[in-house]
Amino acid sequence: MTIKVGVIGTGNIGADHVTRLSSQVVGSTVTAVFDVDTARAEQVAASAGAVARGSALEVIDDPGVDAVVIASPGDLHAEQVLACIAAQKPVLCEKPLATTATDCLKVIEAEVATGRRWIQVGFMRRYDPGYKVVKDAVDDGTIGEALLAHMIHRNAVVPDSFTSPMAMTDSVVHEIDVTRWLFGQEIVRTTVVPTKPSPLAAAHVRDPQIVLLELAGGGVVTVEVFVNCQYGYDVRCEVVGSTGVVTLDNPSANVLVRHGRRAQTVPADWRVRFGATYLTELQEWITGLRSGVVGGPSAWDGYAATAVAECAVASLDSGAPVPVGLVERPGLYV
Amino acid sequence: MTIKVGVIGTGNIGADHVTRLSSQVVGSTVTAVFDVDTARAEQVAASAGAVARGSALEVIDDPGVDAVVIASPGDLHAEQVLACIAAQKPVLCEKPLATTATDCLKVIEAEVATGRRWIQVGFMRRYDPGYKVVKDAVDDGTIGEALLAHMIHRNAVVPDSFTSPMAMTDSVVHEIDVTRWLFGQEIVRTTVVPTKPSPLAAAHVRDPQIVLLELAGGGVVTVEVFVNCQYGYDVRCEVVGSTGVVTLDNPSANVLVRHGRRAQTVPADWRVRFGATYLTELQEWITGLRSGVVGGPSAWDGYAATAVAECAVASLDSGAPVPVGLVERPGLYV
Amino acid sequence: MTIKVGVIGTGNIGADHVTRLSSQVVGSTVTAVFDVDTARAEQVAASAGAVARGSALEVIDDPGVDAVVIASPGDLHAEQVLACIAAQKPVLCEKPLATTATDCLKVIEAEVATGRRWIQVGFMRRYDPGYKVVKDAVDDGTIGEALLAHMIHRNAVVPDSFTSPMAMTDSVVHEIDVTRWLFGQEIVRTTVVPTKPSPLAAAHVRDPQIVLLELAGGGVVTVEVFVNCQYGYDVRCEVVGSTGVVTLDNPSANVLVRHGRRAQTVPADWRVRFGATYLTELQEWITGLRSGVVGGPSAWDGYAATAVAECAVASLDSGAPVPVGLVERPGLYV
Amino acid sequence: MTIKVGVIGTGNIGADHVTRLSSQVVGSTVTAVFDVDTARAEQVAASAGAVARGSALEVIDDPGVDAVVIASPGDLHAEQVLACIAAQKPVLCEKPLATTATDCLKVIEAEVATGRRWIQVGFMRRYDPGYKVVKDAVDDGTIGEALLAHMIHRNAVVPDSFTSPMAMTDSVVHEIDVTRWLFGQEIVRTTVVPTKPSPLAAAHVRDPQIVLLELAGGGVVTVEVFVNCQYGYDVRCEVVGSTGVVTLDNPSANVLVRHGRRAQTVPADWRVRFGATYLTELQEWITGLRSGVVGGPSAWDGYAATAVAECAVASLDSGAPVPVGLVERPGLYV
Ligand SMILES: [Mg+2]
Ligand SMILES: [Mg+2]
Ligand SMILES: [Mg+2]
Ligand SMILES: [Mg+2]
Structure with a gap:
């Protein structure tokens, strides 16, 4: 089973994640990306055989997306993670989970209401x-x-x-x-x-x-x-x-x-020091998803x-x- | 494109290669294996969703095998590599290419006769x-x-x-x-x-x-x-x-x-020291094969x-x- | 010129100093020692060809003593250093100079009154x-x-x-x-x-x-x-x-x-780590005294x-x- | 007891030895030196309160010299060491003991004939x-x-x-x-x-x-x-x-x-790496001489x-x- 991943945010770390998920991680492809910089998004999408969507929500709701990586600016994380939970899609959210503890608690409340974990926070160390x-x-x-x-x-x-x-x-x-x-x-x-x-x-x-x-x-x-x-x-x-x-x-x-x-x-x-670490993080995330498991640092850890x-x-x-x-x-x- | 690999020899290093090629390398699956220890071969095959064949030649000639890894005892390498060349299948042969320089030269002669490289020797360092x-x-x-x-x-x-x-x-x-x-x-x-x-x-x-x-x-x-x-x-x-x-x-x-x-x-x-190195070797071999390229240490290096x-x-x-x-x-x- | 040193306190560090000053430092001998543990003082004195005196003051006032090392308990340092100043004898005082800042200031006042430095504090690092x-x-x-x-x-x-x-x-x-x-x-x-x-x-x-x-x-x-x-x-x-x-x-x-x-x-x-460092400290102290110079960490540093x-x-x-x-x-x- | 040392050869290593023996080693002074470079010899002698003599033999035979350090060119060592043995004076000879094994054996023969050791060879490591x-x-x-x-x-x-x-x-x-x-x-x-x-x-x-x-x-x-x-x-x-x-x-x-x-x-x-080592070598040599003992690397080691x-x-x-x-x-x- 191959996990089809949508990536939101194609700045440095987002673009790196696209490369890893499309060509270095076993069991994943990247099918959709979004970035406010449309040209950048198109370029990154092309490199991975993915499609650039018109918004973060379009990525999240894309039926061709099984799981989401959020690498957008931190102040957008909470809203995007909440959308992933609403869409019942596992999400790997780069830190921070949200920029305020209050917003983190909203995310936790939403996740707890579903009775299971959807969120892994990107504490790759x-x-x-x-x-x-x-x-x-x-x-x-x-x-x-x-x-x-x-x-x-x-x-x-x-x-x-x-x-x-x-x-x-x-x-x-x-x-x-x-x-x-x-x-x-x-x-x-x-x-x-x-x-x-x-x-x-x-x-x-x-x-x-x-x-x-x-x-x-x-x-x-x-x-x-x-x-x-x-x-x-x-x-x-x-x-x-x-x-x-x-x-x-x-x-x-x-x-x-x-x-x-x-x-x-x-x-x-940090790309030199922790490049291989990010790859391990993503591989373990994908390997878990293929078995139906969400693990790693939780929304609580993010909060x-x-x-x-x-x-x-x-x-x-x-x-x-x-x-x-x-x-x-x-x-x-x- | 996924490279379907046949693995000959499922002792320690062969079994490790099967695990890597089936679950850690991007772009490869293991479809066939052989070992004189039939029970071992069956067990390793099962772990990778592959089939245990009755001989090394059966693996090499299997139409479901695109490329071959040889991890059998060294004195069998020359004959098996020659069979790969005959079958026009790329082969990653663990060292030695052959146990005598004379036998290595026979392999070189056969490869040179085809006008292109088929062989990579497993000098993983x-x-x-x-x-x-x-x-x-x-x-x-x-x-x-x-x-x-x-x-x-x-x-x-x-x-x-x-x-x-x-x-x-x-x-x-x-x-x-x-x-x-x-x-x-x-x-x-x-x-x-x-x-x-x-x-x-x-x-x-x-x-x-x-x-x-x-x-x-x-x-x-x-x-x-x-x-x-x-x-x-x-x-x-x-x-x-x-x-x-x-x-x-x-x-x-x-x-x-x-x-x-x-x-x-x-x-x-050496498994602790060079485990990740073997993985890189196999990944680069598979990535090359997906582009139609055979590189790495050559039959000449093996000779x-x-x-x-x-x-x-x-x-x-x-x-x-x-x-x-x-x-x-x-x-x-x- | 050989500096004749009196050593007050012959516990571990004091006894080490006696050994150094009598047999490892160039330009010094140990002529008098004192310790409340009379037997210990006698033993250490004998090892260096020195005499065990009946009190710290006797060591300080001994005409055969040119300079004093104080390695007694810290609460006695201030009084002994003051006696050295009174006797116009250079003194190397193990830390602390005194156990209270107030007592340190009394020492400083006495030294300043003489218009020159007599005191080095034993910050050997x-x-x-x-x-x-x-x-x-x-x-x-x-x-x-x-x-x-x-x-x-x-x-x-x-x-x-x-x-x-x-x-x-x-x-x-x-x-x-x-x-x-x-x-x-x-x-x-x-x-x-x-x-x-x-x-x-x-x-x-x-x-x-x-x-x-x-x-x-x-x-x-x-x-x-x-x-x-x-x-x-x-x-x-x-x-x-x-x-x-x-x-x-x-x-x-x-x-x-x-x-x-x-x-x-x-x-x-610390004897393993800083043994040679103590020797350098003492050698530089003696070398300075032979030229009439008192340097190193001062009473101000001690204060x-x-x-x-x-x-x-x-x-x-x-x-x-x-x-x-x-x-x-x-x-x-x- | 202070050992009065004569130093033959006041090039780099000889001059360093003069400094060490006169001001860093306990129990020694330098009383006489010789070098073919008369001006250099005078200068080094002056720095240590020693006298510059007219020849190596004059240093060796000087009644004010108890022991000799040889730091002259290697091809002169054998002859000078033999003179020390003849004069019954302990000698620390920089390597080589002699430039040929044959000459080393002559030295050994002479030392053995006295029935005791006079020679230490300068293998300071x-x-x-x-x-x-x-x-x-x-x-x-x-x-x-x-x-x-x-x-x-x-x-x-x-x-x-x-x-x-x-x-x-x-x-x-x-x-x-x-x-x-x-x-x-x-x-x-x-x-x-x-x-x-x-x-x-x-x-x-x-x-x-x-x-x-x-x-x-x-x-x-x-x-x-x-x-x-x-x-x-x-x-x-x-x-x-x-x-x-x-x-x-x-x-x-x-x-x-x-x-x-x-x-x-x-x-x-090597002066940075082994400077302190030379000092230890000289100190142990002098300490031994003060007890009448010649130890360290022997003429046999030099041979x-x-x-x-x-x-x-x-x-x-x-x-x-x-x-x-x-x-x-x-x-x-x-
Ligand atoms: Mg992938
Ligand atoms: Mg694979
Ligand atoms: Mg001394
Ligand atoms: Mg000396």
Whole structure:
């Protein structure tokens, strides 16, 4: 059985997903796409033997579409996901599930009303082999009891359109999800610690920033986000347990020795670092759908991540710790 | 277009290939298999929705088979590859192409007679990302002019059936191919240097062994092969150029700190180390076939590797350097 | 000229200093020692050809003593340092200079009154080659402008007598000094973030702890202190600049590969990690004294470190950020 | 007791030794020096408060000299060492002990005739902490039984005066000594394998070269020597045992991350890499002399190293393996 996928949004990540689903994932084709940039949509559609539709809804309601990938701007996600639920079509929604916790709850309410899961949220790091090693070491007691963690999330540069809150909602949101997943606990409080901005960051952007994530079980995770670090894309993680430590660094097999230096390459960007991870994510999504199963990060995970990121933005403004108040978790997500 | 593949030999590597071609490679299905172990063949066939045939020839001649993978014992390869050429079906033949250089030449003669390539030999390391980084650094001048290399090939343990010559024909044959590929030169002389055997190796096996491969251009490659190293599967490579050095080590992203040690995991075996590499090899083979193209390591590469390995076995017996005499390379392989 | 040193306190670090000064440092001998444990003092004195005196004051006032090392319990330091100043003898005082900022100020007042420096405080990390590489990279612009840093300070285990505040005054005090030294700025605020205790820490000790050090220039340093990490002594540092990053990890030249792991050794304790660093510290102290110069970390550095550690202890109790209020820096220390 | 040292030869290494012995080693002073470059000798003498003498013999016979360091050109070593024995003064002779095995034997004969050891040969690597870790792992069974080893010895560049045989007598001689020391066995055969020269090496120099050292116990050591590698000084060692492997790489504690690379520094030259090792060597020599003990690498070690290097030079000329014939080891050196 081949899953016919419709893709909404054909920007960088959407176009990559179209390529993967049409030519690298087993068991899927792409049949329909939509983008507000019609020419772009036509081009991407042509590359995959798909049809460009006139709207997101047309993609969702297309009888030739079995499942939907949403890679549109974040503020459109909630409405599009709700449409997928209404159409009873499984949907892989890039983060965020919605830009506000309130909107996330509307999505959750709609999904819960159907009595089953339709939504997977695109927190792809859970599919990365390196993160899986960390997760296993935490789960199987290799490091004793996990107590705290340190995470780093650096990008070489960001466009001028990037804002200080986006460091929370677009960047740290990954660490928020990773934290919840690794520890198996909710985040109960978050603090953004004011720090000195880089002279190479845009004047309107606080960068770098340090964020503290406090867990229900008492542990604390420190996150450094630095989106203008200049040198590359550098995502790292160190979980500290009661008897040992497990770390994740950039994967590497090669060393180049020249000019007095033994050097390993730092990935240029997230497409280099996590390209294969996205492919695993999509393959597992499609493999699941072929068996009638929706798994992976749920709408609840999307809601929790958005709620914590919202608190981080509030803390960024106030300078004070902000408690995270989540609703009770519906049974569907337990 | 889906390529219907017949797989001959369903031992470990053959069965892995069936799984990959039926469920992980895009554009392929497995329709027929054969193994002398009939029960095994039936089981593997069932897992892939394929049919178990009564002989290798039946697989090759099956009208429902577009292309063939040969993973049978090495001494059967030549005959089976010749049958594929006769049947005008593309074939991916696990190494060796044939167990003697003479038999390899018969295969080459048959392929050349058809005027086109049908054969790819399974030197999968050329598809490994780490080896590609080394190859690129050699080719683009990053390390200046490549002068020599050091290679290590260690296995934790081998079965009792393993013999000293097999270290050349089954293990070092990979370094032989990698050497020819990295340097873009033929090997002209090979020497096996007698060394002290491990007390943990079987009494009839010389292990470890050191092999010198001399290139047409004057460079030398040292190879250590050690198939009872106990600790894991450890394949490494260091190419020394006139201005720099590039190395390949076991890929790693994680460190585990416990009990006074910061440790990275060494792969347990070649399936762990090169599993993803085999998948890339098969995917590129199938993608090529879908466009009517046969590429990758050729019958010539298979012949040269067997010829050099033969000389290494001769040197192992004599203790002296053994010159490698290759026939002239047919135009098909230039 | 040989500097005749008197050593007060012959516990572990004091006895090590006696050995170094008597047999490893050029230009020094040890002539007098004191310890409340008379037998111990006699034994250590004998090992160095020195005399055990009846009190700290007797050592300080001994005409055969040119300079003094104080390695007694911290609450005795202020009084002993004051006696050295009174006796006009250079003194190397192990941290802390005094246990309260108030007492540090009394020492500073006494030293300033003499119009010259007598005191070096034993912040030995400034003499470690790895820290010097970090310092150089910060100072010479190699990483652009230093913005923030992450530091880790872990011990395998601590004795039962260890308390939560001691994590600040005995352990983090090193990171406090390193931070001030690396950034060339004072710390203006410190926060201890409550986190989950290790089940292997004593019930009365909060461990691990996370500390935030905010610099006058706006930068922030995160410090993790974990004195029951079980696996070894692990001190690390990563300074993040506007164009690059410099890190310090445990020095290592060897890898041991066994049992499926490539492993580097983590130092067992601070004597292993910083033994050579202490020797460099003492050698530079003696070399300076032979030229009539007192340099290294000053009484001001000792005061500032104690003041910040005091605020960290206050924050540990209150859970709130605590501003650091330093007096104006006397001209002697500019 | 202070050992008064006379230093013969005040070129780079001799001058460094004068500095170390006069100001960094405990228990020694430098009282006399000699160099054919009189001005240089005067300058170095002045820096250490020593006197420049008119000849090597004057230094050796100086009643104010207790022990001698020989850092003169290698072809003068034998005669000067013999003079030290005649004068009954302990001598630390930089390698080689003599430039021919025959001359080494004359020295041995003279020393044996006195019934005790006077000579230590300057194979300083035995004092390097990294090599000691390797030695310990070999000796204590950590890697099982040591079977073979791979060694690399690279220099960035060499002066025009450097010749192909010097790669054996000046560079590989260190690996020869390390091999004998690590394995506790004599080398019985050596082969220089012709390889492709670097275009950046002088026309008259074969560089790089590969050398095989075969041990009495059957093991083999591969050595790559490359004295124009351009990028730095890179000395490495990997000993392969029956159950594990121990490696030595350039010591490092720091990583610098910039411009897309995580980099460790390669030492610029041997003074950077082994500066501290020379100091340890001299300190242990002096400490021994103060107790009346001469230890460290013996005249026998110097003889064996020269004998093996001679065979390597012969093999370099002939291209064939050259057996090493050592005389019987005198009881003094057992
Ligand atoms: Mg697909
Ligand atoms: Mg397939
Ligand atoms: Mg001394
Ligand atoms: Mg001295």
